[in-house]
Amino acid sequence: xxxxxxxxxxxxIARSLERARTRxxxxxxxxxxxxxIRQHSPLMSPLVWDLAHIGNQEExxxxxxxxxxxxxxxxxxxxxxxxxxxxxxxxxxxxLPPDEARRYVHEVRGRVMDLLEQPRWGDEELSQGGxxxxxxxxxxxxxxxxxxxxxxxxxxxxxLHRPAPPAPPADVLALPAEVFVPGGPFTMGTSAEAWALxxxxxxxxxxxxxxxxxxxxxxxxxxxxxxxxxxxxxxRWWSQAGWxxxxxxxxxxxxxxxxxxxxxxxRRFGVVEPVPTAEPVVHVSYYEAEAYAAWQGRRLPTEAExxxxxxxxxxxxxxxxxxxxxxxxxxxxxxxxxAHLQPAAAxxxxxxxxxxxxxxxxxxxxxxxxxxxxxxxxxxxWPYREYSEVFFGPDxxxxxxxSFAVDPVACRGTFRNWDYPIRRQIFSGFRTxxxxxx
Ligand code: AVJ
Ligand code: FE
Numbered sequence: 001x002x003x004x005x006x007x008x009x010x011x012x013i014a015r016s017l018e019r020a021r022t023r024x025x026x027x028x029x030x031x032x033x034x035x036x037i038r039q040h041s042p043l044m045s046p047l048v049w050d051l052a053h054i055g056n057q058e059e060x061x062x063x064x065x066x067x068x069x070x071x072x073x074x075x076x077x078x079x080x081x082x083x084x085x086x087x088x089x090x091x092x093x094x095x096l097p098p099d100e101a102r103r104y105v106h107e108v109r110g111r112v113m114d115l116l117e118q119p120r121w122g123d124e125e126l127s128q129g130g131x132x133x134x135x136x137x138x139x140x141x142x143x144x145x146x147x148x149x150x151x152x153x154x155x156x157x158x159x160l161h162r163p164a165p166p167a168p169p170a171d172v173l174a175l176p177a178e179v180f181v182p183g184g185p186f187t188m189g190t191s192a193e194a195w196a197l198x199x200x201x202x203x204x205x206x207x208x209x210x211x212x213x214x215x216x217x218x219x220x221x222x223x224x225x226x227x228x229x230x231x232x233x234x235x236r237w238w239s240q241a242g243w244x245x246x247x248x249x250x251x252x253x254x255x256x257x258x259x260x261x262x263x264x265x266x267r268r269f270g271v272v273e274p275v276p277t278a279e280p281v282v283h284v285s286y287y288e289a290e291a292y293a294a295w296q297g298r299r300l301p302t303e304a305e306x307x308x309x310x311x312x313x314x315x316x317x318x319x320x321x322x323x324x325x326x327x328x329x330x331x332x333x334x335x336x337x338x339a340h341l342q343p344a345a346a347x348x349x350x351x352x353x354x355x356x357x358x359x360x361x362x363x364x365x366x367x368x369x370x371x372x373x374x375x376x377x378x379x380x381x382w383p384y385r386e387y388s389e390v391f392f393g394p395d396x397x398x399x400x401x402x403s404f405a406v407d408p409v410a411c412r413g414t415f416r417n418w419d420y421p422i423r424r425q426i427f428s429g430f431r432t433x434x435x436x437x438x
Contacts, residue, residue, distance in 0.1 A: 004121050005130050013116060013133040016409045020140035021109065023338065023407070024054060027147040030159040033098045039091040041153040043425055048098050049080070049090045050143045050150075055105030056080040058112060058136050065383070066132045067115045067122045072108070083386060126383060129194030134409070135383075138195065141407040148338060148405045149425050151269060152256075158270035165335055165344035165404075168278070172347030175215050179357040180438045181305065183210035186312045187319040188304055189376050190414045199388035200414040202378045203319075206304045210438065213301055213309050214431035216346035216359050217367060218292060221277030223284075224264065226292050227253055237294040242287030245422050255283035255424045269341055278345040280365045280429045286397045286421035289368040289430035301433040303371035303416075306400045310354055310361040311413040322413050323354035323361050329408040334363030337407045343429070344404075358431075363406070365429030366399040366417060373398050373418035391418060403427035 004010065028036060028051050036048040045053075056077065063069040071077070078084050079093050096104060115121060116133070126132040151160055184207065190196045191203040226232075232252050235243045245251070253259070257266045257275065264275045284292075293299050301309070311319040320326055324333050333352035335344045343364035353359050361367075373388075373396040381389040396418040402411035405427050419426055 004116070004119055004127070009130050010116060013130050013137070014113070016137035017109070017112070017133065017140075019407065020137050020144065020409070023144045024051065024105075024140060024147075026160075027144060027151065028098075028102075035154070035156075036098045037091070037095075039088075040150050040155075041425065042088045044146070044150045044153060045087050045090045046095070047147055047150055048101050049093075049095055050147050051098075052076070052096045052101040052104060053080040053082070054140050054143050055101070055108045057139055058105070059108045061126075061132050061136055061139075061383075062112045062115060063108065065123060066126045067118075069111070069115075073104070076104075131195060132383075134195030135197065138197070138410040141410045144338070144407070145403070145405040145410075145427075149427070153425060154270075156270060160269050160341060162339065162341045165340040165342065165348065168345040168348040169350050171350065172345070175347050175359070176357070177215060178212045178434075179215050179309075180436075181208070181211055181213055181309045181312070181356045181358075182314055182438070183208060186308045186317075188307050188414075193321065193412065193414060195409070196412070196414055197387060197416075198380065198382045199373075199375065199416050200412075201380070202376065204377050206308075208302075208304050208308045209435070211301070211305055211433055212436050213305070213356070213358055213433045215357060217280035217343075217365055217429045217431045218289075219277060219346045220275045220279050220281050223254070223281040223292060224275065224277065226295050227264075229295070231291060231295050234295075237291040238287065239290055241421070242290055245285070245287050246291075249422070251285075251288065254281060254288070276345075280343045280346055280360070282343060282365050282403075282427055282429050283424045284368075284428060284430065285424040286368045286428075288424070289428075290370075293430070293432040296432055298432040298434045300368060300370040300430060303369045303398045303400065305433060306361075306367065306369045307413065309356050309358050310401065313355050315355070320413060322352075323358070324352050329362065329411065334360070334402075334411075335404045336363045336402060336411055338405050340404055342404060343427075361401050362411060362413070363402055364404055365401075366403045366406075366427055367401045368428060368430040369398050369400055371398050372396065373416070395420065397421045399426070399428060 121127045185205045188206045189203050266275050372394050399417040
């Protein structure tokens with residue numbers, strides 16, 4: 001319908017936008033202006049670029065494309081178009097200074113809240129189920145994760161603080177190493193989820209043979225054994241592209257790890273500490289994940305296998321929205337939303353367990369899968385080609401499940417992320433799989 005949503009939908013939209021903004025402020029507030037303008041890594045934008053880009057996309061999609069309003073500052077649009085300027089180049093642009101960027105995003109948000117209260121939002125298709133608002137809440141949260149990645153790259157005193165995740169349950173040591181996911185067709189993707197993005201659509205049936213999957217993501221302790229066994233020096237475990245990259249980049253351990261006096265240490269948000277063995281490994285590239293799996297005599301799961309393990313309910317034959325069912329994530333289900341600044345110990349979150357018994361499929365670390373980022377059968381680019389379609393092909397690998405840095409609004413059993421196989425500044429981990437019957 002062309003009318004605005006029910007009170008419940010309007011309320012949900014307002015809460016999602018508000019939560020994203022609180023997080024954005026928490027990521028841009030505690031650093032001083034020079035630190036906001038500085039480029040902490042050529043892989044990332046200055047934080048002040050992300051901030052104004054968040055506002056610019058909100059203005060473009062909600063005020064202009066949905067609401068039909070006139071542009072507020074059309075002259076700044078090209079500065080914040082991600083396709084016009086690669087990240088490395090962004091610090092050289094005449095960006096809005098921090099104060100002006102803050103004023104701009106605040107002004108956009110005020111007008112968006114006015115539009116949200118209107119009886120009609122505007123463009124019909126973008127209004128459906130509040131999609132445009134949901135897309136923009138997800139967009140801001142995605143850039144919040146990007147800014148958190150920049151914080152992790154940033155060198156200096158810690159400025160972010162969060163409590164540690166809850167201790168894992170007592171049954172952790174008794175968990176089986178792997179779980180079986182039964183063979184047969186299941187429904188992959190979605191046509192029903194109102195705020196699902198174009199690459200998650202449409203729902204379609206995929207036949208997946210039965211397979212075994214790690215109960216939890218691979219831990220630092222397990223990964224240390226791969227290092228100790230010379231895994232980084234043995235081309236047998238690496239694909240050709242992976243080995244070439246391992247050689248040229250001089251990889252010897254996950255990003256942020258250093259070795260001192262026979263001990264592996266790692267830096268996390270400004271804190272250096274011994275590598276915690278019970279935690280899922282994070283900041284590994286696809287190539288490292290692939291090599292570890294081969295060393296184990298195993299492999300990475302395909303994207304369809306991952307989604308079946310996360311969503312398929314063998315009792316009803318239905319695909320769930322999340323491993324635990326159809327209810328939105330609660331704190332006891334998964335480590336999401338930057339509630340903690342680290343993944344929780346492997347085996348945590350028993351209430352978020354999938355029917356197969358696999359844990360932590362949602363939250364903690366993004367999981368590399370073996371599949372390239374490709375469209376589903378029947379894919380339609382919407383509402384803009386530059387979200388997914390321009391990235392489809394063999395250059396990008398898919399990551400699933402979301403990390404501790406992903407807000408629930410941008411995470412579900414169907415959500416797809418992607419990146420180059422060499423990337424590891426992202427909060428990326430993995431779990432392994434093998435063919436086999438029960
Ligand atoms: C889906 C995380 C790959 O950050 O490049 C943000 C999300 N797209 N603004 C990215 C996105 C446009 C995208 N990823
Ligand atoms: Fe963006």
